[in-house]
Amino acid sequence: MALWTMILRKMANNKWLQLNLWFGLAICVALFSSMPLYSHAILQRTLQKELQLIQQDLSVYPGYVRISTSIASDTMNEETIQAIQQADRYVENIPNRMGLDDLSSYRMRITQNLKVYGADATEQEIKAQNTYGNFKAVTDLEQRVRLIDGRMPNPDRNDGVYEALVTQKFLLNMKRDIGDEIIGFVNQTKEQFRIIPVGVIDTAPEADRYLPFLVNSSGNGFFIPFSQFEEEFIFGGKIKVSSLDWRIALDYNQLKVDHVDHFSAVGNSVRSYFQSRLGISSVDIPSLATVETYKEKKEKLDVMLLSLYSPVMLMLAFYLYMSANLIIERQKTDISVLRSRGASRLQIMLSYTAENLILGLTALAVGPLLGVWFTKLLGASNGFLEFVQRAALDVTLNSSAYKVAAAAVLCAILLILIPAFLATRVSIVGQKQQMNQLTRMSFWHKTGLDLILVGLAVYLLYGFNKRQEDLRKLALDSDALQVDPLLFLMPALFALGSGLLILRIYPWFIRFVYWIGRKWWSPAIYHTLIQISRSSGQYLTIKVFLIMTVATGLFSANAARTINENMENKIRYAVGADIALSILWENDAPPPMAGPSGPVGGEGETDVSAGPPKRVQYTEPPFLPMKELEGVESAARVFRKDQISFSLERGGDGSAMLYGIDTVDFGRTAWLPSGLLDHHINSYLNLIASDPKAVLISRSLAEANDVKPGDPIRLKWEGLDQALFTVYGIIDYWPGWNPLPILGSPAADEGETAARPHLVVGHLDTIQNNLALEPYGVWLKLKDGTTSGDIYEELSTRKIPVTGIQDTSQELIRSNNDPFRLAINGVMTLGFVISMLISFFGFLIFWLLTLSGRTLLYGVLRAMGIPFRQIIGMLVSEQLLTSGAAVLIGVVIGNTISKLFVPLFEMSFATREQVPPFKIVYQLSDYIQLYSIVAFMLAAGLLILGYRLSRIRISQALKLGEE
Known part of the structure; x- marks a missing residue:
């Protein structure tokens, strides 16, 4: 108990230092615990969004499960009946096995086809009738369909007649009405069934929003009650049952990322179960393909998060070590005295271990809660230090977060104990000797760590540049936005190594400055230069803090801005x-x-009399309504045709993509960033506007065939005669056209430079008049404030038949919600914020302790007659030559690593799709924002230090000296 009392008293005597150390531990725990929390939360959000896109893209409920199987057996024997019953029970248990609620489900049974005709039909009508139908049964049919006419069938009728529901279309094909008896004839067994349609049904979408039963998609047939179907055909065997269908709507919102492996395993086991069990089976689970990618995504995201966190982890390690070292520095005399009086090193280390365990356990209690806040901050980040009103991440603490947090606390305590362990090796005599060795070299410089880190970073940089050149030259592809973790670790290593290297030289620079002006320096400057040059090791940690903070902050801002801008430009360019x-x-x-078994006609037969295929004639829809859409600023017709043929007068031919445009409308509507073409795009459009036969060609076509402006070029495609055009200009890029080498070309496979595609741009009216009228696309530019939803609604209101759509805003939203992009933006922002916090607190605690250690010195200086203004000048000049110099060095290193390492992010994009070319983006607002935060931190620190300095009293300082 006495030991704990001593420990608590010692902590109380150093409460501000202990609080500072606890703050670092709490941040460390929060940071590490936020990694699994963020990975889980962002993948959960992305999983739900991607599942929702299934409904948007495929018009299918994301939790949809459809199982269909034929029945191979010709008779309903005991074995087949038992297999059907087992399959029913198996499907019924699928929701429980997947761990998801069953929102809706139904079963459907279908018999073999019957030839159907009216009971009163003549022999001639029977022969002419070519209508087929079958018996169908759906569970809870009366709740899933809408009865248009008639009534529901009676399953208890015992006169051999089947009452059934039919569609209006089927009745029209039969040329019969409700109540007319129909005969169903089985060709194989010659058996007949008497059927009376008693009601007409249609789809009732409102009956089930998850699994609406589409009546028309079921084809021709007679819907009878499910119980009657089971009794008559499953157990009775009166006709062959051809197929079975099960459909389930699962609550996909309950699917968690932790359970995706289980979901995939159950989905695959369902496929295995029905494989050849009853017949040919088909299992359709649209969400399965999306879910199966998430294990790999989680692994990649975890690696990326670790690499993104590595710079701030490095900063935290420095902070914790500095805080612990400052505590030990104040207690070294006590430790040496204890050692001199017989205390063992183990006893001293146990006391410090107990002390740090108290801090660690309290940090472990608070840190994960702070980690939840960090995670939500990450989810709201849309760029470096940019936040949006995005739906908050669903974050819940779990065992993984506490395990990671506990491991982080343990490692942090071991790091904190290092200064104490080193201090226990020194006796009281050695302690006094070390106090007088102000100029001793730091451990980092003794071991040459600065040179090692810079060399390693440069070596890795060379390897990455070589790899990037190969990707660009051979048109090799890489997955979209799969960032190599080393791309974040390398700049941090380079920044640390470069900072230590400059700080190795910096004391010599200060001595040189002192030597130059030694005859003119004022006492305040003289004192400052002497202090810094002789005590360089004292300032090392705080200067490294500031250098790393500023350098990594600049890199993070430029990297995030570059990644975001290039991804958005790629999307805008691709859509056009x-x-x-x-x-x-x-x-x-x-x-x-084509029929069920292939094209009409015998297999292998060819109609030698058939000529070339007839050209399809198209009717152009009106274009004016597109221009009149409310919210549309301009609209353009854009005709694109792949693989058109071109030939040249001087010889040479090939294939190219053809664009047909209206120059005025296209110039107002299309998007193209500046700098891609030699001149503005409107200059090229004006160039060809005067001549209907004028065209623009790509530089790849011009260089491959030695074509120059003024040369004639002939164009055509299959089934057309050539049309003559004239080349007016040469372009490198065009909205929506990819000029990069073709992936998988023979040249690329042989390791040579891959072939580049060709492009021809001409007037749409000329192409339609001289070649052919074929469908074109419509490009829209929206007015400010108009959303895509407004356009969709108006298109629906005007009943414009849209068959395809590319929406830039929706593509940008998908890109912004990519988990890897969210991780980059969020972690870079969080890392900088944490770096600034620990740098600020580290700055304050370092200088406050430095001031308290110089109380006697400042008191003596005041007693010697040096005015307070000069002492403030000493403090300011010392700050400028230490903290200010560190910030300046950080700016230089930050700009250097941005120029060296940010271009490597080009490898993170799909090389085949990176158009416009990858470019480094620097934005002045990022620099202003960063410098403002750093300046505020330093100014606030200086004000606090000045206030503390003004509180020093000469009498107290001199009394302290006497004691």
């Missing part, structure tokens, strides 16, 4: 405008002539 639409064109194309 705010919205790109495909509109339905009426045409005379014949319907596909």
Whole structure:
């Protein structure tokens, strides 16, 4: 008990230092615990959003499960009946096995096809009738369909007649009405069934929003009660049952990232269960493909988070070590006295271990809660130090967070104990000797760590640059936004190594400054220069703090800005405008002539008399309504045709993509960033506007075929005669066109420079008049304040038949919600904020302790007659030559690592799709924001230090000296 009392008293005597150390531990715990929390929360959000996109893209409920199987057996024997019953029980248990609630489900049974005709049909009508139908049964049918006419069937009828529900279309095909008896004839067994339609049904979407039963998609047939179907055909065996269907709607909102492996395993086991059990089976779980990618995503995200956190972890390690070292420095005399009086090193270390355990356990209690706040801060980040009103992440503390936090506390305590362990090796005599060795070299410089770190970073930089050049030259591809973790670790290593290297030289620079002006320096400056040059090791940690904070802050700002801008520009360029639409064109194309077993006609037969395929004639829909859409600033017709043929007068031909545009509308609507072309895009449009036969060609086409402006070029595609055009200009890029080498080309496979695609841009009207009228797309530029939803609603209101849509804003939203991009923006912001916090507190605690250690010195200086203004000048000049110099060094290093390492992020994008070219983005507002925060921190620190200095009294200082 006495030992604990001594420990608590010692902590109380150093309460501000202990509080500072506890703050570092709490931040450390919060940071580490936020890693699994953020990884889990962001993947959970992304999983839900990607599942929701299934409904948007495929028009299918994300929790949809459909199982369909044929029945191979011709008769309903005991074995088949038992297999069907087992399958029913198995499917019924699928929701429980997946751990998701069953929102809706139904079963459907279908018999083999019957030839159907009216009971009163003549022999001639029977022969001419070519209508087929079958018996169908759906569980809870009366609750899933809408009865248009008639009544529901009676399953208890015992006169051999089946009452059934049918669709209006089927009745029209049969040329019969409700109540008319229909005969169903089985060709194989010659058996007949008497059927009377008693009601007409239609789809009732409102009956089930998860699994609406689409009546028309079920084809022709007779819907009878499910119980009657089971009794007559499953157990009775009166006709062959051809197929079974089970459909389930699971509550996908309950699916958690932790359970995706289990969900995938159950989904695959369902497929295995129905494989050849009853017949040919089909299992459709649309969400399975999305879910199966999440294990790999989680692993990659965890690695990325670790690499993103590495710089701030390094800062925290420095902070904790500095705080612990400051505490030990004040207690070294006590430790040496205890050692001299017989205390063992183990006893002293046990006391410090107990002291740090108290701090660690209290930090472990608070840190994870702070980690939850950190995680929510990460989720709201949309860029470096940019926050948006995004839905808050669903964050809950779990065992993984506490395990990581406990491991972080343990490692932090071991780090904190290092200064105490080193201090226990020194006797009281050695302690007095060390106090007088102000100029001893630091451990980092003794071991040459600065040179090692810089060399390692440069070596890795060379390897990454070599790899990037290979990707660019050979048009090799890489996954979109899969960032190599070393891209974040390398700049931190380089910044640390460069900072230590400059600080190795900096004391010599101070001595040189002192030597130059030694005859003119005022006493205050003289004292400051002597103090800094002789006590360089004393300032090392705080200067490294500031250098790392500023350097990594600049790198984070430039890296985040570059990644965000390049991803957004790529999306805008690929779409070409705010919205790109495909509109339905009426045409005379014949319907596909394919039956169940393939094309009509014998296999291998060829109609030698058939000529070339007839060209499809299209009817152009009106374009004016697109321009008149409310919220549309401008609209343009854009015709794009792949693989058109070109030929040149001097020889040479090939294939290219053809663009047909209206120059005025296209110039107002299309998006192209400045700097991609030699001149503004409107200059090229004006160039060709005067001549209907004028075209622009890509530089790849011009260089490959030695084409110059003024040369004629002939264009055509299959089934057309050539049309003559004239080259007016050469371009490198065009909205929506990818000029990069073709992936997988023979040249690329052989390790050579890959072939580049070609482009021709001409007038749409000329192309339509001289070549052919074919469907074009419509590009829209929206007015400020207009949303995509407004345009969608108006398109629906005007009943414009849209067949395809590319929406820049929606693509940008998807990109912004990418877990890797969210991680980059969030962690870079959080890392900088934490770095600034610990730098501020470290700055304050360092200088406050330094001031308290110089109380006697300042008192003596005041007693010697040096005015307070000069003492303040000494403090300010010391700050400028230490903290100010560190900030300046950090700016230089930050700009250097931005220029060296930010270009490497080009490898993080799909090389094949990175158009416009990757560019480094520097924004003045980022620098102003960063410098303002650093300046505020230093100014606040100086004000606090000045206030503390003004409180020093000469009499107290001199009395302290006497004691």
